[in-house]
Amino acid sequence: MMPDRSISYPPRARGPICGLLCALILTGAHANAAAQADICGNIKKIFQSGKYPQYAIPFEQIGLDHVRYEFDLDKNGIKEYLEATCGHSSDAQCDMNLTMNGKQGIQFSLPVGIRLLEINNRVYIVNGISIYGNGKVEWGNYTVHGVSPKRLRVVCK
DSSP states (O other): OOOOOSSOOOGGGOSHHHHHHHHHHHHHHHHHHHHHHHHHHHHHHHHHHTOHHHHBOOEEEEETTEEEEEEOTTSSSOOEEEEEEEOSSTTOEEEEEEEETTEEEEEEEEESOEEEEEETTEEEEEEEEEEOTTSOEEEEEEEEEEEOSSOEEEEEO
């Protein structure tokens, strides 16, 4: 059996300090990957079980193609807003603006069909799924994005 060579260290980085430091870094990376896989699995279960409304962040319809979500992303008691202006075709995009503490935050675009969820005090944008009136959920090429004050990051695809 061949040894696993997927992780290699520079020759002088094999001492006891790097051993502990490298182990901590690798453990953190594995824990983060496991946490991301967990949240993706939980989100899929939430939609499949019909419990989506318990986690959904409600939105206000501002116009025909404009919605506004309100939440407290950094848990400081001040509401943040995510405003989305979306096209009407199945392949349209939603242009989004995140406003935090009254200041413009990040701007980004995602395909239409977005849902915002709050799970364990974190905000996630899920897109690429369809929810029908009978409760049936259809998973297309769905993506889960984690929202933070400074950036949007892909959690899973």
